[in-house]
Amino acid sequence: MEAPIDEEAAARSNVTPAAWISGLGRHVPREQFGRYVIVGVWNTLFGYGAYAAMTAALTPVVPHSYILASIIAAPLNITVSYLGFKWFVFKTQGNYLREWTRALMVYGIAVVLGIMLLPPLVFLVRLVTGLDRAAPYIAGALLMGFNVIYSFLGHKNFSFRVRG
Numbered sequence: 001m002e003a004p005i006d007e008e009a010a011a012r013s014n015v016t017p018a019a020w021i022s023g024l025g026r027h028v029p030r031e032q033f034g035r036y037v038i039v040g041v042w043n044t045l046f047g048y049g050a051y052a053a054m055t056a057a058l059t060p061v062v063p064h065s066y067i068l069a070s071i072i073a074a075p076l077n078i079t080v081s082y083l084g085f086k087w088f089v090f091k092t093q094g095n096y097l098r099e100w101t102r103a104l105m106v107y108g109i110a111v112v113l114g115i116m117l118l119p120p121l122v123f124l125v126r127l128v129t130g131l132d133r134a135a136p137y138i139a140g141a142l143l144m145g146f147n148v149i150y151s152f153l154g155h156k157n158f159s160f161r162v163r164g
Helices: 007-013 017-025 030-058 065-090 096-129 135-159
Strands: none
Touching: 030 065, 030 135, 065 096, 065 135, 096 135
């Protein structure tokens, strides 16, 4: 006796990458995603700029300055990001402390993970590229890719979730 064919499961297994990406778009309003990209570009430039400036300023003073720079830059970058998402992307009203606290939780996980991953990633970049002085900057930029996806999902579903 043959097992019955699950046509829905069979259809899901043949999904093309373009169809999969298009399916993701149904869960995010187009206008909101456009605003997210714009604010995200600003957040990326501001956040990386703050990290790079602090790394450069601390390098003559502190060994492994990129770690301390990451810790110092995080609260500033989170606050700037939170305000951009609140005012321009999710456009929520009030609830500043609650939403900011939730944003801190979302980013806190990413910060802790980033701080744990930064030293081995810096080591790996140095090993692979031989770029000793540039390695902390390259590693910091690589970690941002993860943060972009994680933060949007965390903010949409937790920080700025509208109770319905």
